[in-house]
Amino acid sequence: MPESLLILGTGSFAEQLAEVVEEMPEFELAGFVENQNLEVCKSGFAGKPVYWVGEISTLVETHVGVCALGSTLRQGFISQAEQASLKFATLRHRSTMIGRGTKIGEGCILLAGANIAPLSSIGKNTIVNRSVLIGHHTKIGECVTLSPGVNIAGKCIVGNGSYIGMGAIVLDGIRIGCGCVVGAGAVVTKDVPDGTQVVGVPARIVKTAINGY
Numbered sequence: 001m002p003e004s005l006l007i008l009g010t011g012s013f014a015e016q017l018a019e020v021v022e023e024m025p026e027f028e029l030a031g032f033v034e035n036q037n038l039e040v041c042k043s044g045f046a047g048k049p050v051y052w053v054g055e056i057s058t059l060v061e062t063h064v065g066v067c068a069l070g071s072t073l074r075q076g077f078i079s080q081a082e083q084a085s086l087k088f089a090t091l092r093h094r095s096t097m098i099g100r101g102t103k104i105g106e107g108c109i110l111l112a113g114a115n116i117a118p119l120s121s122i123g124k125n126t127i128v129n130r131s132v133l134i135g136h137h138t139k140i141g142e143c144v145t146l147s148p149g150v151n152i153a154g155k156c157i158v159g160n161g162s163y164i165g166m167g168a169i170v171l172d173g174i175r176i177g178c179g180c181v182v183g184a185g186a187v188v189t190k191d192v193p194d195g196t197q198v199v200g201v202p203a204r205i206v207k208t209a210i211n212g213y
Contacts, residue, residue, distance in 0.1 A: 013070055
């Protein structure tokens, strides 16, 4: 029997993720969860019901969840769902490749064409988007967003809550701190401190003290 799945969020990524779930026989999409706009709960979304986060405690015994927010609001939404005792599932598209010894945390989303080398780790509730490449012995933190086409080399570290933009490249052994933002197409050649935004080739700092760091 497939597990009944709730997607946290009602944005465009949640709608995309709903289509991915349709291809996963181990899950059946039961609906969405909202925590910002109560009006959405009245109209539904993508042909499914929308539950207010404060109401899902009645569903946690029979449903699992996954969070489809790509922003820094994800951590707060997940905390609300965890307070209701919702358990999180890991979604893995059938075309993803995961190397031996690599560990994937609960609540992760691994989309088509993602390739994770051996002996790496992906923290809880992280989004590994389409065609992302992650090298060996690399550690990705919790609630990280890796946009389509990101290429992270071996022995790197990406801290909790960081966002890596589409097509960005991170060279071997680089540490990206917590709450960082790496712009689309950037090439990161040096360590990035916590709460820092970088852009360009090579990546340069354009903003500090972001996301509470």
